[in-house]
Amino acid sequence: MADDGTILIGKSDKPEVLLLKLANRHGLITGATGTGKTVTLQVLAEGFARNGVPVFAADIKGDLSGVAAPGDSKPPFVKRAEEIGIPYQPDQFTTVFWDVFGEQGHPVRATIAEMGPLLLARLLDLNETQEGVLNIAFRIADEQKLLLLDLKDLRAVLSFVAENASELTTKYGNVSTQSVGAIQRQLLVLENQKGDLFFGEPALDIDDLMKTDRDGRGVINMLAADKLMSNPRLYATFLLWLLSELFERLPEVGDLDKPKLVFFFDEAHLLFNGAPKVLLTAVEQVVRLIRSKGVGVYFVTQNPLDIPDTVLAQLGNRVQHALRAFTPRDQKAVRAAAETFRQNPKIDTAEAIMHLAVGEALVSTLEGKGSPSVVERCLIAPPMAQVGPITQQQRAQCMRDSGFAGRYDTMIDRESAYELLMERKGLKADGSPVEADNAGGGGILDTIGGWFGGTPAERPKTGPGSRGGRVPPSMAEKVLTSAMRSAATSVGRQVGTAILRGVLGSLTGGKR
Incomplete structure (x- = not known):
């Protein structure tokens, strides 16, 4: 694991590595449940961090939290290291834990204004008419100088729109109280799922995800997503918002020696399921252009068919674990996965995909000139940090040591759209009348x-x-x-x- 500008993924008849200078060309990790995707994700995250690249990853099951603790030299990992020809050296990495609900990490928040009407419409599962009304609400908030920070601000502006629907229709187009009511109901559902904890201030500063520790290693930012997955639409919308914020905030830097940040999007199919065309177009644009901002995006999912072809074409570094071909769709997925690789005459790719053992994968990465290498069947390298979750005490200690304790923990509710609209009605923020x-x-x-x-x-x-x-x-x-x-x-x-x-x-x- 020399510092040669590469990350060791595993070994076939030669070491299979990922070039850091091409790591911003994005990647894909796929495979059926239990075939080793999470371990591969951890190996790559450790490799990036070791080379000074900050990482952001969603921890779906809690297993990835182990990167914060040293490995314990389990015999299977020591044996795998010997088979690959590397020493097993227990290691641990500086890790910052984040949590939308503020329970297993520092709270993560965004404002309604930052989220925007397109992503909110996706989050609320609005139809085209309702999305149009939501856009009108955002436009009016902007023109009336009403700051949209949290859900009660959006509710207040929607109520204002409904109360003045006849006047607004002539200027902005049809505004029906039924559409406003439908949006309000969806907001209530989101609140009942604790989605209101995500909207507000202080909002997450993107720069806080791009830190290195005192040793120059990249900090691994871990999003606790086990509870978040009970609302998969919120999970997908949050990660897409984060990508969009990175895209908008970061300057153009072209191709660097290594990425400024690597972003792992686990359960990636949730982003694309039922997504409208306009959203898919936005995702494709972000994935295509964020490379020049120095950010690498790695999608992790079970089936390569979960990723639209326009996005799949942007993913140059690929690790394919085993797939099971029990149904016609599974068989189609195997063929599709096999066809996306640069073929190796020594390997029947489609056959190999169905017979890979746990911890084995087909690997193809971009070579020096940016062309994909021929696919190779290899053993995945073992992680050097702990595999499996850390204890709550260890997590709490990481949060105390992160440097963000107290910065995001308390929500701030400053004067915004809700307070201003209540004031216009002669009411205080709590609904009581203003005393003369x-x-x-x-x-x-x-x-x-x-x-x-x-x-x-x-x-x-x-x-x-x-x-x-x-x-x-x-x-x-x-x-x-x-x-x-x-x-x-x-x-x-x-x-x-x-x-x-x-x-x-x-x-x-x-x-x-």
Whole structure:
């Protein structure tokens, strides 16, 4: 395991390695359950970290957490190392644990605005009409300077859209209260699945995923996904959001000697199942172009058919574990997997895929000029860190030592769309009415203004929106203002007449 710009994957009749300078050309790890995909993922993660490349990986079953603890020299791993011709040297890696629910790692959050309407529509499983209404809600929030941070902000803006549907339809297109109601129901389902814990602040800083430790090794960022997998749509949407954020935030760097970050997307089929065409196009674009940002993306799934052809064509480094051909679809998958490799005349690829032992794989990686090597059947190298989960005590210690303790743990709820819209209605954030402030002695017009929620001049029209500035009054506000002024004039006249009568009466009485 010399520092020669390669990662050892395993050995056929020669060492099979992954070139670091071509690792940003993405990769694919496939195979049936129990054939060794997770161990291969760990071997690659260790190799990248050892070479100073930060890693982000989802830990579906909790097994990958073992990278934080040294290996324990189990006989099978020691024997495999001897077969490959390398020494078995127990090792451990600096690991930071993350968790959307904040239970097994530092909380991971994103704001509603960062997620955007396309990914939210995917997350909420909205139809085309509902997605259109969601886009209108985002547009209005932007124009009205209403900051969308968490789910209650989005709910408030959707309610505003529903209340002003007739006015908005003429400007933005058809807005039906039924579509708004359908979106609100989906948001309720998401909240019931604890999805509301993901939306809010402080949002994850992408730079915090791209750290090295004091020894110059890449930090392995581990997303605890065992509970997250109970909501697979949230899992897939979160990882796609993360990819999109990396794509948008990182500068163009071209081809480097090694990647700036490697991203492992386990259970990748969840990203593509039932995805609309516009989303698939976005994924294809991100995968194709994020290479120039110095990021390598590695999909891990059971079946190569789980990956669309347009994305599959971008994955140059491949490790294929055994597949079982029990059904016609399985047989098709075997043929498809075999055909994606550069053929080796010494190997019947399709036959080999069905008879690989656990810990064996067919491997093809990109060579010096970027062309794939011929497929080879090889033994996968053993991980040097622990295989299997660490204890809760070890995980807690890693969290204390990560440097992020206290940074993300407490959710922040600053003034945003919900608070501003409640304020327009004359309500506090908790729904209670705002008490009138009589200290200024504003007179009867101020009192009447309080009855109707305040005049446009009294209510603040600026907020922490994306652009700031004055928020134009809605149609409802215009009606209230007109009614308030009319009522004030009428009441003013009546009060004036009563005062005049009282004064005249006293004068008449004095004369008598």
